[in-house]
Amino acid sequence: MTTNYKLAVDVGGTFTDVVLFNEQQKKLHFTKTPSSPNDPSEGVINGIRKIMNIAQIKPEQIDYFVHGTTFATNAFLENKGSKVALFTTQGFRDVIEIGRQKRLKLYDLFQDKPPSLVDRQFRFGVRERMKADGEVLHTLNEEDVRKFVRIVKENNIHSIAVSYLHSYNNPLHELRTEEIIKEEFPECHVSLSHHVSPEFREYERTITTVVNAYLKPKTKNYFVNLEKKLEQLKVKVPYIMKSNGGIMTMREASENVIQTLLSGPAGGVVAAGFIAEKLGINNIITFDMGGTSTDVALIKDGSPQTTLESRLKNYPLKAPMIEMETVGAGGGSIGRIDEGGLFKVGPESTGAFPGPACYGNGGGKIAITDFNLLLGRIDPEYFLGGEMNLDLEAAIKAQQKLLEQSHLSADEISVGMVKIANHHMAEAVRLVSVRKGHNPEEFTLFAFGGASPLHATAIARELGIQKVVIPNASSVLSAFGFLVADIKHDFTTTNLISLDIANLPRIVGEFNTLEERGKQLLEKEGVILENQELRRSIDLRFKGQAFEINVELEEQDDQINLENISRKFFEYYEREYGYCDQSQPIEVVNYRLSAIGLTSEIGLEHYEELQLEPPEDSRKQKRNVYLFSIDQFEEVEVFYLDKLVSGNRISGPAIIDGLDTTIIVEVNEEAQLDRFGNIIISLGKGLSS
Known part of the structure; x- marks a missing residue:
């Protein structure tokens, strides 16, 4: 009998994560490969080839494939979208410029409004009008539409946003406008407001449609390019992860790009909720620290908190999303000292290439991963299970500039930078919990993403959280979440x-x-x-x-x-x-x-609890590590995660080195490997942060 597999690929800022699930044996295979910023589809294909080689399978054995990507998000954040034209009801072409009266900073008279994304000369007022109840007041002037489409074509603009007044109640004029655009300019991309955001509030609906149009050409081109490469590899076309925690077809994602903005992070929240349910935990806070940023979300009574309007770069986007807070603190976040002598971390990142200095790609800027390496918290010879060696000397050299700017020691700088990053991440947790009326002490912290297990218990101590869960395959958990969505x-x-x-x-x-x-x-x-x-x-x-x-x-x-x-x-x-x-x-x-x-439920492999004491072959050589619970270096025991067995307990201080992550167990903490392969860390009370 042929064994079938489910595949998930998550393209992140630094690494592309790949998870393969054996449906018969309930086994997970996972790996990472460097992301390819110039053409993300290359990283996807490389990752698929790598995982198929690891599992020794053929492409036709993959019967289900889900893909998550930050392609649209990065294009938006980096201002790399396409030139856009806007067709709207005559008299309303400046709605996206005027916006709303309310301001994010009420007393800041000098704050800048976000740019409108559409040059005023390419905002066209079309003669047409619907009443609020959807009744036609003035029929669509088709000559206006044809004239404006020709202007758009002459100016080499390939994406048009159409947002007519009250089209959410009657899309007749928007649909006819799309037909005319396709007649006059077949290769043009069209975004219709009643499809992108079919609800009232003219500014929010229009700007959401414009952002969709801004991102659509390049995102759709990425999906088309990926589809061609998958066909060559004989792997089926994937579903795409949505920001609301569900999945959709690639064809729909190509049209409704706005729904992929939190594609990757949403998968992590879904996976954490799935595992929490298996463990009988109802209330959790998810802590996803990757290479560029940290995403935090809250699940109460088994359900992720969602929002119907979110802000990205100060634009109000009307699209259902899992409610998250994001801070620019990741493994690749750059540490620096400003002119006033203050430590700063992020939001600038070293990215996938060259990455932190210790990656050995010629990067001269020092990042959080470098500081953790310098503090002994990462084994330079066992990064990614030894697949990648870290360059300690390069990290030391990159820190030299900071030493010259301050009167502190190398260790003091490294400790200070990690503490700043921890503070930023703790604040993100407060935003989804305390600021929303929830007490974080009543929640369990689920830490995943490649870097989070290095920082999880420090965050928990600061917030009074007593239990931390490091899920099995934590560094690729978002990709696993795609499979259970x-x-x-x-x-x-x-x-x-x-x-x-x-x-x-x-x-x-x-x-x-x-x-x-x-x-x-x-x-x-x-x-x-x-x-x-x-x-x-x-x-x-x-x-x-x-x-x-x-x-x-x-x-x-x-x-x-x-x-x-x-x-x-x-x-x-x-x-x-x-x-x-x-x-x-x-x-x-x-x-x-x-x-x-509802997709078919994934059954997780689990084991009987065998023994409390870790086996001897799980022990590595001790190493000198900086512990934030006692603010000093100490020689601690180190264990191989893949050699631990279910039921093993490890009292801190200790380090658990995995193939994909490093877990810190601090003083007065105890870690246990449960029957699903998760590490559960219990924190002692009364510890200082």
Whole structure:
């Protein structure tokens, strides 16, 4: 019988992670290969070839493939998108320039607004108009559209965003505009607002559509290029990981690029939630420290916290995403001393190439990985399981400039820089927990990504967290998360009405329409009825207010229980704002549906707990390591992670060297390998950070 495999590939800033799952034996194979920034598809293909060689399999044995990438995110952050034109309703072409009155820094009179992404000369006002209820007020002037498309073509612009007033209620004019664009300029990329962000608020909907158009040509070209190389390799075309924790087809991802912005990090959150469920842990904080940045998210009662609007580079993007905080502190984050003598870490990174100085690629800037190496926390001869040797001398040389700028010793500089990075990451945890009304002491910290196990317990001590979980294959956990994610499509519509019994038929009708669309799409993707799941929620506000609160509808509410919905709304409102006047009328704003196609569940390999004491062959030579729990160097025992067996307990201080990561167990901490291969670290109380 032929053994089938599931494949996942996650392209990060420094490394491309590859995970292969043997469905019959429930075994994981994983590896890393350097990312290729100039053409990320090369890193993907190299990683696939490498994992197939490790597992000794053929391409046709891979029957399921999911891909996550930060390609669109990096293009956006680095201002490497395409030139865009905007077609909008006449009189509204400056909406994306004006934005909103509210400012991120209320009292900063000199703060700069983000650029509009579309030059004013390429914002075109088309004569057409819809009423708020979707009724046509003025028909589309097709000659306007044809004239503007010709101007776009003459100026060599290959991407157009179309955002007409109230198109979320009637997309007729946007659809006809797309037809005309394709007639006049077939090779042009088109982004329609009713498809990208089908809800009200003109500025947010328009800027989200513009960002999609800005990223679409290069992202779609990347997907097309990857697809061609996969065909040559005889590997099937993958699903793409979405920012909301679900997956979609590559064809849909090519059109709706905005939904891939948190593609990679979302996979880590999904995987952590999956493992936490297996361990019986409901409340966790995920801590994903990679080469360039650290992503932090919160899962409460088994569900990731999500947001319907996020900000990236100060642009409000209306797309469902797992709620995360990101800080520029990763293994490749550069450490420096500013003119005032203060230590600074990030957000600048050494990137995939040349990487930290110790990578030996000629990089002269010192990064967090270099500082950990200089403090003895990383074995230079066992990086990536010995596949890559680190250059200690290069790290020492790169630190020389910092020594010349200060009167501190080399060790003091290294310690200070790591502490600054730890503080930045702890602040990110506070943003998703304390700032949202959650006590981090009531959560377990799940640490993954190549660098996080070096810093996890220091972060936990600072926040009062008593337990840290380092998942099996932690450095490639995001890729593993792709394999356990379900197909997920989000649908939205806007219709402002009062939440009362008289409007109940209209509310039911809105959801029925969304459910029909969701079922059709899932059926089109081959999801059988038994694996389809529809989840409804509704955006509510008190009449006259400007912001909404999302309330989920319980599955048993087939008839929609208004009393239950109101009760939940009051509860959520009071938690958010501290006070709730329940006598005020409630208004319905948006109707939301998540259409989920359940994928086959992955069964994790597990072992019987054998013994408490680690076997002798798991012990390496002791080494001198700086411990942040006692702020001094100490000689500690070192263990091979791959030679430990289920049930082994290791009392700190100790180091556990894995093929893909290094785990620090500090003083008054105890680590245990559980039956799934996860390292569970229990922290002693009363430790200083």
